[in-house]
Amino acid sequence: MTEEAPKQSWWRRLSSGLKRTSSSLGTAVADLVTKRKLDRAMLEDIEDVLLRADLGTEVAARISEAVGHGRYDKSISADEVKAVVASEVEKVLAPVAKPLIIDATQRPFVILVVGVNGSGKTTTIGKLAAIFSAEGRKVMLAAGDTFRAAAIEQLKVWGERTTSPVIAGAQGSDSASLAFNALSSAREEKRDVLLIDTAGRLQNKAELMNELEKVVRVIRKVDDTAPHAVLLVLDATVGQNALSQVDAFHRTAGVTGLVMTKLDGTARGGILVALAEKYKLPVHFIGVGEGIDDLAPFTASDFAKAIAGIEI
Numbered sequence: 121m122t123e124e125a126p127k128q129s130w131w132r133r134l135s136s137g138l139k140r141t142s143s144s145l146g147t148a149v150a151d152l153v154t155k156r157k158l159d160r161a162m163l164e165d166i167e168d169v170l171l172r173a174d175l176g177t178e179v180a181a182r183i184s185e186a187v188g189h190g191r192y193d194k195s196i197s198a199d200e201v202k203a204v205v206a207s208e209v210e211k212v213l214a215p216v217a218k219p220l221i222i223d224a225t226q227r228p229f230v231i232l233v234v235g236v237n238g239s240g241k242t243t244t245i246g247k248l249a250a251i252f253s254a255e256g257r258k259v260m261l262a263a264g265d266t267f268r269a270a271a272i273e274q275l276k277v278w279g280e281r282t283t284s285p286v287i288a289g290a291q292g293s294d295s296a297s298l299a300f301n302a303l304s305s306a307r308e309e310k311r312d313v314l315l316i317d318t319a320g321r322l323q324n325k326a327e328l329m330n331e332l333e334k335v336v337r338v339i340r341k342v343d344d345t346a347p348h349a350v351l352l353v354l355d356a357t358v359g360q361n362a363l364s365q366v367d368a369f370h371r372t373a374g375v376t377g378l379v380m381t382k383l384d385g386t387a388r389g390g391i392l393v394a395l396a397e398k399y400k401l402p403v404h405f406i407g408v409g410e411g412i413d414d415l416a417p418f419t420a421s422d423f424a425k426a427i428a429g430i431e432i
């Protein structure tokens with residue numbers, strides 16, 4: 121098998137996932153540009169199409185301005201518009217496309233995984249455990265989402281799949297003390313990475329945020345530099361709602377990076393561009409399926425091309 125194969129497969133899933141965005145964009149743009157020469161009204165129409173693709177007002181305005189640059193009263197092809205879209209989107213994404221660096225001097229390197237219920241936290245932890253184990257790191261998982269028995273079981277399954285020990289308590293047990301115990305064990309066992317799952321399903325936001333703050337406070341009793349990374353997992357299918365999730369979690373949990381999941385099945389992947397523009401938080405990985413290999417490092421140029429509907 122060539123090295124290219126895995127990339128091809130996730131690229132296919134990402135680009136087919138984003139196809140609903142890119143093809144509605146492509147069709148709308150093709151319709152617009154075949155009918156008339158470029159004028160202000162056409163640029164406004166292009167801007168509307170970009171807004172509907174969830175790219176956000178600033179980026180949409182910037183792209184339409186870039187499309188107009190030097191092209192007024194001329195015919196323009198759909199491919200030209202797509203190329204401008206890809207190039208402008210890449211400019212927004214390039215500064216945030218950053219790998220997750222595991223600092224080997226922090227042992228264990230503690231990663232707290234946060235996000236609302238159903239965003240894909242547990243699945244992402246499993247996929248990350250697979251990646252880190254394949255890199256030769258000793259991983260431990262902590263089932264800090266103690267609210268749902270199924271979430272604990274699900275993490276245990278990922279532990280077995282990736283041969284990573286899982287520290288879990290009973291359903292309803294205190295997640296902060298579980299995180300404390302997990303970090304103590306990970307230290308004793310000289311684990312390289314500890315991935316801590318958290319709940320996303322408390323009655324209200326204040327309660328959820330208080331619990332997260334408590335988890336952070338308690339793990340700092342074991343290691344005052346932890347957590348070394350706080351990953352916010354966002355479900356791409358929620359579209360604009362992702363903005364308020366980033367707002368809430370960033371304020372409370374000090375998010376250090378994002379993982380966007382479910383990009384294989386949504387017309388709303390453009391939201392990643394709006395997030396990058398607004399929050400400038402690093403984007404480390406994207407989820408493009410439910411399988412163990414379906415987490416890909418985030419690359420700005422590939423994502424920008426997929427959004428614009430350009431083949432790589």
Ligand SMILES: Nc1nc2c(ncn2[C@@H]2O[C@H](COP(=O)(O)OP(=O)(O)OP(=O)(O)O)[C@@H](O)[C@H]2O)c(=O)[nH]1
Pocket residue numbers: 235236237238239240241242243244265268271274319320321381382383384385406407408409410414
């Ligand atoms: N298609 C697709 N499905 C995904 C992806 N990531 C996660 N899922 C699915 O989304 C659902 C929710 O994922 P979980 O990992 O359980 O989400 P969670 O945030 O841990 O949710 P709770 O445990 O309910 O708080 C599961 O059915 C996953 O298989 C992805 O990238 N693509």
